[in-house]
Amino acid sequence: MESLSIVLEYDLNDIDMKVNSFEELVIWQKAIEIGVEIYNISDQSPLKNDYKSRDQLIGSAVSISNNIAEGFEYNNSVQFVKFLGYAKGSAGELRSQLALLVKVNRVSEEKYLILKEELIGLSRQIKALVTYLKTKKIK
Template sequence: MSKFNKFEDLDIWKIGMSIAVDVYLLCDLEPLKSDWGMKDQIRRAACSMSDNIAEGFEYNNNPDFVRYLNYAKGSSGEFRNKLIILNQAGKLDKVVYETLYAKSVEFSSKTKSLIDYLKKFEADKKKK
C-alpha cells in the first residue's frame, strides 16, 4: 500500500464525501426536507463517515487511525440502517436508495480492508 500524505487522497474518504454530499442534496427535497429528525440523523451519520476518516488520519499514527476507521465503519452501518428504514417506509426513490446503499457497502468493505491492513502492519512491526 502506498503512503498517503493527506486524507483527501484516500479512496474511502472520497466515497464518504460523495455519500455526504448526496445526502445533503437529498435532504433539500421532500419528504426528508420536512422530516427534521430523520434529516438530522441521516446527515450526521453520512457526514460522520468522512469526518472520522479525516480526524483519525490527522492523528498521524496507525492505532488511532484504526480506532477512527472503526468509528467510520460504524457510522456507515448507522447510515445504511437509516436508508433501509426510509426505503421500507416508501420515503426514498428506489434508484437513490440502491445507489446510496451500494456506496455505503463499498465504503464499509474498503474501510474494513484498510483496518485489516493497518492491524497486520502494526503486528508485523512488533514482531521485528
C-alpha cells in the same frame, strides 16, 4: 473483494510516504461523495420537512468522512484504526436509516439501492485498510 492497492490507489508499501493528507485517501473521497448525495436527498420532498430524520441522516453521513479525517490526523495507526471503525459503524448506521426511510416513503427505492451498494463498497474498503494497518503496524 477489491485489492487494497485499488482501494487506496497507491503502493501500500509506501503509504506513509505517499499519503500526506486524508484528502488523498480514496475512502475519504468516497465518503464525501456519499455525503453530498445525502445532502441532495435531504433537500428533496418529503424528507426535507422531516427535520429529525434529515438531521440524523446528515449526521451519520458526515460522521463517516469526519472520522476518517480525525483518525488520520492522529498520525498513529492505533488511533487511525479506531476511528476507521467508527467510520465503518457510521456507514452501517446510514444504511440502516436509509432502509427505514424507504419503508416510510421518505427515500426512493432507486436512491436507496444505489446508496446501499456505495456504502457496502465503502465499508469493505475501510475494512481492507484496517486489515492492512493491523498487519503492517504503520505508526
